[in-house]
C-alpha cells in the first residue's frame with residue numbers, strides 16, 4: 133500500500149507563528165521524507181514522523197526539492213543520526229547541497245547587497261551568514277524527470293525558484309508534492325517570493341507543467357494543502373502572471 137502524509141512543523145519565525153510542511157511517503161518497502169526543515173529541526177521532524185505511526189528508523193530515503201535553508205537545514209544532522217538513509221536531489225542542487233558550488237541564493241544576496249540601505253544591509257549580512265552556515269551533506273543519488281527509484285512517485289523538474297528544483301507526483305493519491313514551486317498565501321496559490329525567484333519565467337512554466345498534471349491535491353511546503361478546485365486555482369495564478377488568457 134502506498135500512503136502519503138503532510139508533516140506540519142511549527143515554529144516561531146520572524147513574522148510570528150509559522151508552519152512548514154515536509155511530506156512523508158510510504159512506497160512499498162521505502163519510507164521517503166521529502167525536505168527536512170531549518171537547522172535545528174531534527175526533533176521536530178522526529179516527532180512529526182512519529183505522529184504518522186512510522187518512526188525515523190523506518191525512513192529509507194530523503195528527497196531534497198532544492199537547496200534552501202528551510203528545506204536542507206537539518207539534513208546533515210539527520211544523516212549523522214540515521215546514516216543508512218539515502219539522500220536524493222537533482223544533480224544541479226546536489227552541487228550546492230554538497231558544498232561543491234556556491235548556492236545561487238547566496239550569489240544573489242551578495243549581488244543585491246550594494247543596492248541596499250544601511251538598515252537593510254544589517255539584515256542582509258545576517259541572512260548571508262545563515263546561508264553560509266548551512267552544513268554540507270552528501271547526496272547519494274541524482275533524480276531527473278522520467279526516472280524514479282520509486283514506482284509510485286514520479287519526479288517532475290520544476291526549475292525557477294532555484295535552477296534544479298524538483299517536485300514529485302504521487303499517482304496512487306493523485307497528489308503533487310510541489311516543494312516551493314507553488315506556495316499558498318491566503319488560500320490562494322502563488323509563486324514563492326517572485327522578487328527573489330531566481331528565474332521567474334521558468335518558475336511560471338513550472339507551475340504550468342504542474343497544472344497540466346490535473347492532480348486533485350497539491351502539497352505546498354509553505355501554506356499546506358490545496359485540494360478543492362486545485363486546478364482552477366493554478367490556472368488563476370497563471371492568468372495573474374499573464375501566462376493564460
Ligand SMILES: [Zn+2]
Pocket residue numbers: 200202203312353354
Ligand atoms: Zn522554502
